[in-house]
Structure formats: C-alpha cells, structure tokens
Amino acid sequence: MVADVHLHAVPVAGPRKPDVRVRQFLPSQSRLHEGAALQLKVEVESTMDGAGLLKLFENGVEVERRKVKVVSGSTVTETFVRHPDTRNIYKYRAVLEGFAGDAIPANNEALTLVDVRGRLRLLYVEGDMNEGQYLVQAMAKEGIELELRAPNSIPNTPQELSGFDGVILSDVPAHQVGETAMVAIRDYVDKLGGGFIMLGGPNSFGVGGYYRTPIEEVLPVRLKAPDEEEKQSSALALVIDRSGSMSGEKLEMAKSAAIATAEVLTRNDSIGVYAFDSEAHVVVPMTRLTSSSAVAGQIAGLTSGGGTNLHPAFTEARNALQRTKAKIKHMIILTDGQTSGQGYEALASQCRAEGVTISTVAIGDGAHVGLLQAIASLGGGKSYTTLDAANIVRIFTQDTLVHTGRMIREDAFEPKLVERHPILAGWDKFESPPLLGYVKTLRKSTAQVPLVTDLGDPLLAHWRYGLGKVTAFTSDAKSRWASLWISRWNGFGQFWSQVLRETARPPQGQNMDLRCETAGEEARVSVDVLEDAGTRGNEARVTAEVFYVSAESLGAPLKPVQALSLRQDGPGLYEGTFRPEQPGVYLVRAQSGAQMVTAGWVHNPSSEVSLGTVNEKLLRDVSRLTGGTYMDQSTALDLGTTKARRYVELWPYLVMALLVMFMLDVAVRRWEHVTGLWDIATGWIPRKA
Known part of the structure; x- marks a missing residue:
C-alpha cells in the first residue's frame, strides 16, 4: 500500500x-x-x-x-x-x-x-594455432564465425576490438598479450559492452601470469589456488642481475616482479633473493615466507652496481636451496647482458640432479640468450625472452605458479551442474565425458558458477562487467584436456555455441540502443545514446523512421508511415511517440550520425477483444494488498466507510519556524549589540561626567 x-x-x-x-x-x-x-x-x-x-x-x-x-x-x-x-x-x-x-x-x-x-563474429586468440581448429570447425557448424589469430596479432585498442561481438583468449601467457592489449580488452568489455571468454590451459589464468593484471580484474574468478589444495611446501630462489645496464626501468620492474612473486607464494613456502654484478649480494636470505611485506621492504632497497658475473650468485642460490627441506625447489635467473665465468651448463645439470629446477629470463637485445636457454633446458625449466621490461612481472609470477605445481590439476573429472543459468539452457542434467584437467581458481562473490569440478572448484563462471559479459572456462577446448569432449560428445558444438552466444555483445548499435513500448493508445520510442568512452551522449540529433506492414499481408514490403525527431528527455535519453492507426507490425529505425539501430513493435488490438471473463485472482490480490475490498455480486457497493485523506506539505512552515528560531538565537547571543542598536534608534546619548 x-x-x-x-x-x-x-x-x-x-x-x-x-x-x-x-x-x-x-x-x-x-x-x-x-x-x-x-x-x-x-x-x-x-x-x-x-x-x-x-x-x-x-x-x-x-x-x-x-x-x-x-x-x-x-x-x-x-x-x-x-x-x-x-x-x-x-x-x-x-x-x-x-x-x-x-x-x-x-x-x-x-x-x-x-x-x-549478421552472424556472430568473435576474435579467437589461441596459444597453439594448430589446436584452434577444433573450436573453429565446431562453431562454423553452429553459424558462428571465429577469426583465429596468433597472440602477436591481438588488437591494441578497444576501437579495433569493437568490430567483433566477443573475444576468446585461449592458453596464451600474459607476457605475450602485453599490458596495452589487456587494457584494451578490459575497456572493450567495460565501455563498449563486448563479450570476453577466457579458456584454460598451462598458460592461462594464474599459471599464465594474469595475477594483478587488467584481465584478472574483469574475470569472474580469482587467480590464486584454494588454500586447502596447497599441500606441499616450495622453495624459490630469485637470481637478479643488478649490473649497471640494469639501472632504471629494468631493475625497477625486476624488483616489482620479485615482490609479486612473493605474494603468490604461501606461508608454507620459502623465498630467497640474490643479486649479482661482479659478485653475489644476498638481498633476502632463504627464509620461510611469514610476511610478504617484510620481504618487499628488503627487495625495494636493491640498487644497481658494476660488472656482470652470474656464477657466484648462481652458486649461492643453489646452496641455499640445498639447505631447505621443501619438496619443490625452483630457481629463476634474470639478466640483460653477457656474463663472465664458466661452467654454467654443468652447474645447471647438478641442480637438476639435486631436484632443483631452473628457469631463465633474458631481457633486451644484449642478453646471452643461447647460454640462458641451455641453462633452462639442462635445469628442467623454461626459457623466456622479452624486449619489454614490463613483461618481467608476468613472467616471474607465471613461472613460479607453474613450477610450484599449485594452479594446475591434471586428473580426469566429470563436470557437475550446481546452478541454473541461461548459458546452459536445455540441460536439466549435464552429462558429458570427463575432462582431463583444469586451472584452479576461486569464484568471485558476485559471479555465477553453473559448472564446477569434482572438487568444487569453478569450471564455468560468468558475470557482468560494466556494459559487457565475461565467461571463464578453466579447462580447455582442445586436445590436451578436452579430447574426450571433442571425440565422443555430440554436445560439444551446442555447449560452446550457447556459451559464446550468451557472452557475446547483443546485436545492437555499438553506442545506441532502441526500445519501443506501449504508452496508452500510443507507442513510445526510446533511444539511449553513448559516446565512445562509454559516457552518455548529450545534445545529439536523433531521428527515427516508422514503417508499417499489414497484419493480413506479412509478406508485403514495409511501408513508411512517419518520421520522428526525438527530443532529449534525460542524459543520453531521447524519446518520441507515434499513434498506430491500423493493426500490424511497425518497424522503427533510429539514427544518430553514422549509428543506426532498429526495433519492432506490434499493434494487435484483436487481443483486447473480451472473452466475457475477469481475472478474479488479480483483482482480489490488488484489493487485499492495498487494504481495499473486492466487491462481487454478493457485496454491496458501499464505500461510505472509506475516509478521504488530504496531505499537506509541512516543510515550508518548518523552514519558517527554524528561521525565526535562528534569528532569536542570534539576538540572545549578541544582546549587547541589540540594545546598542535600540539606543541609537531611540536617540539616547550618554552624558559626559
């Protein structure tokens, strides 16, 4: 009421x-x-x-x-x-x-x-181009066009991405995507209403180095493994070049990478940071990670020095790892130059025999890439090469999560349907062959997670971000983990078709949306106009054309009946009305500049013809909820007990009363001034003694 x-x-x-x-x-x-x-x-x-x-x-x-x-x-x-x-x-x-x-x-x-x-068209960025054929072919049968591209050809602006209805990122490490492209994807979803789908793999989600990136911001899952899954301790040694050539941005990014790496570890892990120029420098001795902030403070004090000799710091880090009791031991070496010393291949082989894996990162054109690749190969790790110092953080966190074994689970499991969602419409029971692995994540609080793994980790998660939608699938759509889905499951195409259609940008104008609604005997046309940055478009010139086709001849061409100039009724909102004269279909096409959208409205007066019946339940509910009376034939039509009420706005009187009280308060506090003014007004002047 x-x-x-x-x-x-x-x-x-x-x-x-x-x-x-x-x-x-x-x-x-x-x-x-x-x-x-x-x-x-x-x-x-x-x-x-x-x-x-x-x-x-x-x-x-x-x-x-x-x-x-x-x-x-x-x-x-x-x-x-x-x-x-x-x-x-x-x-x-x-x-x-x-x-x-x-x-x-x-x-x-x-x-x-x-x-x-037109057909749904999405950009499909796949880390392994040979594996992209499975999803491309399946979606072609479903009427969806996927443009397959390699990671190095991702558009770097939201405007370039706006030509697609959605973007699929599959098993691509963050350092290959780059900060600029990640920001573009975020803005494409947030400001332009685009769809974004991330698929799993050994180079995706947390293990892909997306921790603390714009991509993690838009995802419906968090990129750290559940604590209960972290059953084995790890020890990590970071060996960082601090020679003169590393001064400036390179060294600052290396320090940021070391701090971010400490943050993805747990309290059960140990970390040590060792720097080298012509000799070794212990920045953080190998210690249990009780406080990442304390480690960050020690790393922040690292400064550049003199020459380049990796061997002393390499040996120092190896000895520190040998002394720890962790089950997993890993070392990451970063340098931008040519190191003096020798015997590095033998040292890497010895580390591997002792259970220590080694990865290397070469930054810039001057690094000894061949030597670093040999160390990583003999040390059982991975070798990375980058020209952009900003990629160091992504590489360090990705490599750490991969080699500590925290984020990937490669065991067969059957997906479980736990929440109803339009993305899985038609599946009362989700029955599919097993998947063979996934990347572990945590759901964000407002995300919907229709599918989970056998351990309850998110498998399919979905949410809205800004104007767009984002879906995360923590397994993959290729032969590594989804081989049984591809070879044995008839629902593979239908599943991915529904995921892509539900996530993709709705088929409407990029910066315009049009609605037609019944308003009494008229039809109201409402157009929302946005600017490129996602803000409301004001003072625009918006016109609309109304076309008509008769109910008796739906195959006939559309007939133009009226042109409207829409007025602005709110921020970015433009409205107008027209009166339908005949039953049938009315098509409204609105235009503002180069943008154009269409919508349909049906005038169907035949549905208003009475059956001689009344919706008694609705009338009774309305009467009961408002405290009224439902008066059928057995109830007398007597409203005499209903009292009319008249409402009077009191705020003008309250304001006046408060003003009077304020003036009285001032007079009391300044009484001597009031009496002085009174004396002047009455002409009283004190006499001299």
Whole structure:
C-alpha cells in the first residue's frame, strides 16, 4: 500500500461467449544473430472445450502447424523453435484455425517481430594455432564465425576490438598479450559492452601470469589456488642481475616482479633473493615466507652496481636451496647482458640432479640468450625472452605458479551442474565425458558458477562487467584436456555455441540502443545514446523512421508511415511517440550520425477483444494488498466507510519556524549589540561626567 491508498475492485465483464484466442505471442529475443535459436511462445486461452490447429507463419509463409486441444478456463502454451539464417526483419504470425463454435474469430491471431543481424563474429586468440581448429570447425557448424589469430596479432585498442561481438583468449601467457592489449580488452568489455571468454590451459589464468593484471580484474574468478589444495611446501630462489645496464626501468620492474612473486607464494613456502654484478649480494636470505611485506621492504632497497658475473650468485642460490627441506625447489635467473665465468651448463645439470629446477629470463637485445636457454633446458625449466621490461612481472609470477605445481590439476573429472543459468539452457542434467584437467581458481562473490569440478572448484563462471559479459572456462577446448569432449560428445558444438552466444555483445548499435513500448493508445520510442568512452551522449540529433506492414499481408514490403525527431528527455535519453492507426507490425529505425539501430513493435488490438471473463485472482490480490475490498455480486457497493485523506506539505512552515528560531538565537547571543542598536534608534546619548 503506497500513500495509504485503498483500491476497491469491482469486476465488470461482458456476456460470456464461447471463444478461443491467442492471449500472448512472445519471442525469446527481439534481436539475434543469424543462425541463433529463436523460441516463439504462444499462449492460447479458451472459454470452451475443443480442438483445432495452431499455425506459425514466417514472413508470410506457413512454416509449421500443430494440433491443439483446449479446455474451458485453462491456458495452453506451445513453443516453436526457429533458426533464422538470413539477415532481415522477420515477421511472425500465430493463427488459430478449425475451432468449431468459436464466437470471436477476431482474436485468433497475434503478431511479433524479430530483428536478425549478421552472424556472430568473435576474435579467437589461441596459444597453439594448430589446436584452434577444433573450436573453429565446431562453431562454423553452429553459424558462428571465429577469426583465429596468433597472440602477436591481438588488437591494441578497444576501437579495433569493437568490430567483433566477443573475444576468446585461449592458453596464451600474459607476457605475450602485453599490458596495452589487456587494457584494451578490459575497456572493450567495460565501455563498449563486448563479450570476453577466457579458456584454460598451462598458460592461462594464474599459471599464465594474469595475477594483478587488467584481465584478472574483469574475470569472474580469482587467480590464486584454494588454500586447502596447497599441500606441499616450495622453495624459490630469485637470481637478479643488478649490473649497471640494469639501472632504471629494468631493475625497477625486476624488483616489482620479485615482490609479486612473493605474494603468490604461501606461508608454507620459502623465498630467497640474490643479486649479482661482479659478485653475489644476498638481498633476502632463504627464509620461510611469514610476511610478504617484510620481504618487499628488503627487495625495494636493491640498487644497481658494476660488472656482470652470474656464477657466484648462481652458486649461492643453489646452496641455499640445498639447505631447505621443501619438496619443490625452483630457481629463476634474470639478466640483460653477457656474463663472465664458466661452467654454467654443468652447474645447471647438478641442480637438476639435486631436484632443483631452473628457469631463465633474458631481457633486451644484449642478453646471452643461447647460454640462458641451455641453462633452462639442462635445469628442467623454461626459457623466456622479452624486449619489454614490463613483461618481467608476468613472467616471474607465471613461472613460479607453474613450477610450484599449485594452479594446475591434471586428473580426469566429470563436470557437475550446481546452478541454473541461461548459458546452459536445455540441460536439466549435464552429462558429458570427463575432462582431463583444469586451472584452479576461486569464484568471485558476485559471479555465477553453473559448472564446477569434482572438487568444487569453478569450471564455468560468468558475470557482468560494466556494459559487457565475461565467461571463464578453466579447462580447455582442445586436445590436451578436452579430447574426450571433442571425440565422443555430440554436445560439444551446442555447449560452446550457447556459451559464446550468451557472452557475446547483443546485436545492437555499438553506442545506441532502441526500445519501443506501449504508452496508452500510443507507442513510445526510446533511444539511449553513448559516446565512445562509454559516457552518455548529450545534445545529439536523433531521428527515427516508422514503417508499417499489414497484419493480413506479412509478406508485403514495409511501408513508411512517419518520421520522428526525438527530443532529449534525460542524459543520453531521447524519446518520441507515434499513434498506430491500423493493426500490424511497425518497424522503427533510429539514427544518430553514422549509428543506426532498429526495433519492432506490434499493434494487435484483436487481443483486447473480451472473452466475457475477469481475472478474479488479480483483482482480489490488488484489493487485499492495498487494504481495499473486492466487491462481487454478493457485496454491496458501499464505500461510505472509506475516509478521504488530504496531505499537506509541512516543510515550508518548518523552514519558517527554524528561521525565526535562528534569528532569536542570534539576538540572545549578541544582546549587547541589540540594545546598542535600540539606543541609537531611540536617540539616547550618554552624558559626559
């Protein structure tokens, strides 16, 4: 009950007639891409028993018919499924025929309109181009176009990405994507409403180095492994070049990388940081990681020095790892130059024999790449090469998570459906072959997680970010972990088709959206206009054209009936109205500059023809909720006990009272000034003694 208003309901109906009518005809989407599944729901209401036909027409052509039985007082719902495969405005009509005794044939049909855009087109960035064929071929059969690209060809601006309905990032390490492209993907989702899907793999999520990146910000999962899974301790030694050539950005990024690496470790782990120029310098002695902030403080004090000799620090780090009791021991070496000394290959082999793995990072053109690759190969680790110092942080965190074994689980498991979500529409039970591995993550609090692993970790997570949608699938869509899905499961294509369609940007103008709604006897046209940066577009010139097609000739061409100049009614909101004169389909096309969007609206007065019935339940509920009375034939029409109320706004009087009190308060506090003014006003002047 709002403002103490009581609603009293009096049911009024015309004479009850035997009739069957189409009560409602609704599409599952008003806009969709070519080849997408469209559900058309028809509700049939009846005051008689009978049987007849329900026909569906698409652009004036009958495409399906069904036998329908109706029972007096009940509603029958039929759902048709269509896959419109051509870019066009599709006009659908549902028609009831063959019901003997139907007294009101005028309400036996209903119309709806669907705007079908071009095929869904997504950018697919795959770390292994040879593995991308599985998803590309499966989606081609589902009417979805995937443009397969290598990591080095990712667009670097949101504007370049805006030509795609979504972006898929599969098993690509963060340092190959780069900071600029990651920011572009984030802004593409946030500001332009694009879709983003990240697939798992040994180079994805946390193990891909995406910790503390713009990509992690948009993902519906967090990129650190659950604490209960961290069952084995690790020891990590970082060996960092601090020679003169490393001064400036290189050394600062190396320190940031060391600090970020400490943050991805746990309290069960140990870390040591060793720097070298012409000799070794112990920055952080090998110690249990009780406080990452304390370690960060020690690392922050590292400064550049003289020459370049890796051997002393290499040996120091090896000895420190030997003394620890950790089950996993790993070393990362970073340098930008040519080191003096020798015997590095033998030292790397000895470390590997002692259970210590070694990875190397070469930064810049002057690094001894061949030597570093040999050390990593003999040490059982990975070799990285980068020209951009900003990539060091991603490389360090990625390599640490991979070699400590925290983030990947490679065991067969069967996905479990735990939450209902449109992304899995049609799957009451999710039955698929096992997946063979995944990257461990944690769900973010507001994310939806329809599928989990056998251990309860997120498998399929989804949420909205800004104007767009983001989906994370922590396993993959290729032969490493999804080989059984590809070879044995008929649902592979359907699953990924639904994931991509649900995540992709809706088929509408990039910076415009159009809605048509019934407003009394008129139709209201509302257009939202955005600028490129995602802000509201004000003072724009927005026009709209209205087209019409008759209900009796849905196959006929559209007829222009009216042109509107929309007025601005709010920030970025432009509105106008038109009055339909005939029943049928009205297409509205709005334009602002080069942007154009369309939407359909149906004027169907035949559905208003009365059956001679009343929605008694609705009237009773309204009366009860507002404290009113439902007055049927047994209730006298007497509203004499209802008291009229008149509301008076008190705030002007309260403001005046507060003002008077304020003036009195000032007068009391400054009484001597008040009396002085009174004396001056009355002419009183004190005499001299």
